[in-house]
Amino acid sequence: MTDRAALRRLSLNQRTTASWSLPEAIKGCVDAGLGAIGIWREQLAEVGLDEACRLVADSGLRVSSLCRGGFFTTADWAEADAAAASNRDAIDEAAALNAATLVLVPGGLPRGDRDLQAARDRAARAIEQLVPYAHDHGVNLGIEPMNPIYAADRGVISTLAQALDIAERFDASDVGVVVDTFHLWWEPGIAEQVQRAGERIVSYQICDWITPLPADTLLARGMMGDGHIDFPTFTRSVATAGYRGDIEVEIFNADLWAAPPVEVVETMAKRYLELVQPYLD
Amino acid sequence: MTDRAALRRLSLNQRTTASWSLPEAIKGCVDAGLGAIGIWREQLAEVGLDEACRLVADSGLRVSSLCRGGFFTTADWAEADAAAASNRDAIDEAAALNAATLVLVPGGLPRGDRDLQAARDRAARAIEQLVPYAHDHGVNLGIEPMNPIYAADRGVISTLAQALDIAERFDASDVGVVVDTFHLWWEPGIAEQVQRAGERIVSYQICDWITPLPADTLLARGMMGDGHIDFPTFTRSVATAGYRGDIEVEIFNADLWAAPPVEVVETMAKRYLELVQPYLD
Numbered sequence: 001m002t003d004r005a006a007l008r009r010l011s012l013n014q015r016t017t018a019s020w021s022l023p024e025a026i027k028g029c030v031d032a033g034l035g036a037i038g039i040w041r042e043q044l045a046e047v048g049l050d051e052a053c054r055l056v057a058d059s060g061l062r063v064s065s066l067c068r069g070g071f072f073t074t075a076d077w078a079e080a081d082a083a084a085a086s087n088r089d090a091i092d093e094a095a096a097l098n099a100a101t102l103v104l105v106p107g108g109l110p111r112g113d114r115d116l117q118a119a120r121d122r123a124a125r126a127i128e129q130l131v132p133y134a135h136d137h138g139v140n141l142g143i144e145p146m147n148p149i150y151a152a153d154r155g156v157i158s159t160l161a162q163a164l165d166i167a168e169r170f171d172a173s174d175v176g177v178v179v180d181t182f183h184l185w186w187e188p189g190i191a192e193q194v195q196r197a198g199e200r201i202v203s204y205q206i207c208d209w210i211t212p213l214p215a216d217t218l219l220a221r222g223m224m225g226d227g228h229i230d231f232p233t234f235t236r237s238v239a240t241a242g243y244r245g246d247i248e249v250e251i252f253n254a255d256l257w258a259a260p261p262v263e264v265v266e267t268m269a270k271r272y273l274e275l276v277q278p279y280l281d
Numbered sequence: 282m283t284d285r286a287a288l289r290r291l292s293l294n295q296r297t298t299a300s301w302s303l304p305e306a307i308k309g310c311v312d313a314g315l316g317a318i319g320i321w322r323e324q325l326a327e328v329g330l331d332e333a334c335r336l337v338a339d340s341g342l343r344v345s346s347l348c349r350g351g352f353f354t355t356a357d358w359a360e361a362d363a364a365a366a367s368n369r370d371a372i373d374e375a376a377a378l379n380a381a382t383l384v385l386v387p388g389g390l391p392r393g394d395r396d397l398q399a400a401r402d403r404a405a406r407a408i409e410q411l412v413p414y415a416h417d418h419g420v421n422l423g424i425e426p427m428n429p430i431y432a433a434d435r436g437v438i439s440t441l442a443q444a445l446d447i448a449e450r451f452d453a454s455d456v457g458v459v460v461d462t463f464h465l466w467w468e469p470g471i472a473e474q475v476q477r478a479g480e481r482i483v484s485y486q487i488c489d490w491i492t493p494l495p496a497d498t499l500l501a502r503g504m505m506g507d508g509h510i511d512f513p514t515f516t517r518s519v520a521t522a523g524y525r526g527d528i529e530v531e532i533f534n535a536d537l538w539a540a541p542p543v544e545v546v547e548t549m550a551k552r553y554l555e556l557v558q559p560y561l562d
Contacts, residue, residue: 114511116467149430151467152509153492162469186397186432188443211434215496228433230395 003273004033009280010272011064013038013205013250017261022047024261026059032265036062036246038205039097041090053096064246065142065178065203066090066099071107072126073119073156080126087130094139100245101142101202102134103178108153119156124166127175135174142202143167144178147186149217160184160193167200176202179238180250182209182221185229194237201243206231206276207251214254221251224271235279247276284554285314290561291553292317292345294486294531295324298542303328305542307340313546317343317527319486320378322371334377344380345527346423346459346484347371352388353407354400354437361407368411375420381526382423382483383415384459389434400437405447408456416455423483424448425459428467430498441465441474448481457483460519461531463490463502466510475518482524487512487557488532495535502532505552516560528557 012029014020014037020028022043029037037056044052044066056063069090072083087104094102106123109116127141134141145163146155157163160177167175177200184190186209194201208227213220224231235247249268256264293310295301295318301309303324310318318337325333325347337344350371353364368385375383387404390397408422415422426444427436438444441458448456458481465471467490475482489508494501505512516528530549537545 109509114509115514116509116511120469147430148428148467149494152490158467159469186429186439188401188440209433213430213498217494217498228390228395228397230397233396 006273006277007033007269008035009246010034010269010277011036011038011062011246011248012265012268013065013067013248014040014043015067016249016251016256016268017264018257020261022052023055026055026061028261028265029061030059032269034061034265034269036064036248038065038067038248038250039063039099040067041093044093049093049096056097062246063097063099064248066094066097066102068103068105069130069141070104070144073107073123074110075113075118075122076110083126084129088133091130091134091137091139095137099139101140101176101178103142103144103203105144105146106155106157108150108156116151116156120162123156127166128169131170131174140173140202141175142178143175144180145183147183149220159187160190160197161187164193164197164200172200176200178203178205180205180207181229181231181234182207185209185234191237194241198241201238201241202245203248204238204243204245205248205250207249216254219252219254221253223251223253223256223267224249224275231275232279235276239280247272247280284550287554287558288314288550289316290527291315291550291558292319292343292527292529293546293549294319294346294348294529295321296348297530297532297537297549298545299538301542303333304336307336307342309542309546310342311340313550315342315546315550317345317529319346319348319529319531320344320380321348322374325374330374330377337378343527344378345529347375347378347380347383349384349386349425350411350422351385351425354388354404355391356394356399356403357391364407365410369414372411372415372418372420376418380420382421382457382459384423384425384484386425386427387436387438389431389437397432397437404437408447409450412451412455421454421483422456423459424456425461426464428464430501440468441471441478442468445474445478445481453481457481459484459486461486461488462510462512462515463488466490466515472518475522479522482519482522483526484529485519485524485526486529486531488530497535500533500535502534504532504534504537504548505530505556512556513560516557520561528553528561
């Protein structure tokens with residue numbers, strides 16, 4: 001198998017090369033021989049949906065995910081309505097781009113609010129309220145459980161088990177889960193939960209857990225191989241669960257953002273071929 | 282109830298006032314009217330076990346915990362033997378001090394090792410091997426599940442459920458669990474796990490989860506009330522589970538370490554009376 005063929009399931013999440021605009025990222029993926037791209041709404045808005053759809057169609061790339069919907073843990077009705085409207089817009093965009101999933105990041109605790117269970121319940125209800133709209137538009141909602149390091153300020157759904165407890169209330173074609181190594185590598189019984197997830201895995205995102213953690217924990221992610229995660233074992237588990245979609249590299253890291261994006265894509269392709277791709281079949 | 286009586290179950294973990302020697306910390310606890318102290322082995326070694334036992338006996342304080350044993354995830358036989366010997370020494374000390382428990386911090390992944398499950402299994406086996414010695418010395422081993430933020434480098438046991446899965450293989454009088462709000466506040470189903478723990482709760486440690494996290498994540502803990510944790514709800518849960526022991530304040534935080542220890546103890550007593558003590562009965 002040539003390297004090009006071996007890269008056909010590799011996807012670049014735009015956050016890995018944050019300095020690239022959407023047109024630049026699409027060109028970067030095509031030049032590197034990747035099969036897909038994970039698009040962020042902020043960069044999408046810069047070029048507009050129609051132009052983005054045209055660029056994606058011309059490129060031949062799949063859209064492995066649209067990032068991101070969610071952030072619907074507010075207890076304020078007006079804010080909740082605004083979040084719902086924003087999520088419907090995101091569903092429209094995901095439909096137009098034919099994205100494999102719209103990634104839902106739940107959001108954290110509202111300011112001054114310490115009732116985590118209530119915030120989790122509101123996130124689940126917000127998902128429930130989005131499902132009919134997503135279903136009508138043929139968009140899969142991907143719930144992203146997030147490392148507990150973000151439970152307070154970014155994502156109140158903390159484990160794959162917890163995400164599945166919510167997702168399983170709906171048809172698998174409507175609500176899936178995002179399996180991200182950074183968020184889930186530590187979860188007790190993760191192999192069993194990945195098997196339980198099965199066809200609900202709508203995105204496999206990869207990056208490493210590095211220590212010491214950088215000062216800004218939002219940027220605490222590392223290139224595969226630089227940290228503590230066992231990618232061969234995790235990847236085999238996801239493959240055995242039946243996942244046949246793209247593998248998206250999403251790395252928030254200030255050092256990578258300062259490096260030339262073409263080099264970052266080269267490194268991620270190299271590490272993918274070494275640590276992930278051989279374990280997909 | 283006077284404040285003094287209300288403070289009778291409050292314990293100062295020595296790490297909260299890191300600049301104090303053991304004699305200074307004991308005096309600080311007595312002066313503030315606390316009922317107990319959590320002792321660290323490093324400061325214990327500075328004065329010697331006999332002198333420490335005399336100081337503690339004279340003070341009338343209970344020893345709510347000895348910190349810490351554990352760090353037994355190594356895959357190297359010689360290192361494992363050394364860890365076992367150190368843990369037996371810690372058991373001797375805990376017995377002499379009549380500590381409510383010897384806190385076991387499992388340790389992280391060995392350098393370059395990415396097999397988290399194997400490290401967890403080694404931690405469980407190391408506990409199993411310590412139990413007979415601890416039993417003979419009348420010491421309870423308290424397994425401390427740690428926030429997943431530390432899964433790679435400090436504590437591979439990440440949830441109370443996981444700690445209980447290990448602890449329940451043994452008599453409750455031999456092996457218990459340490460319930461620390463910082464480590465466990467985010468755990469899905471934590472209320473049910475605390476009830477499941479019941480009499481196995483041998484230490485209730487408190488401090489807050491603050492955001493943004495400080496640059497050094499080891500020092501990421503905050504004073505109760507400064508962060509996101511719902512102490513009244515958590516405390517009621519622990520009390521309902523039957524816990525009648527001391528409540529130990531353990532805060533690793535550079536700002537607190539820079540403050541006068543007497544003021545830190547005053548603040549922690551104030552916050553305890555406000556956020557914890559009323560919910561203990």
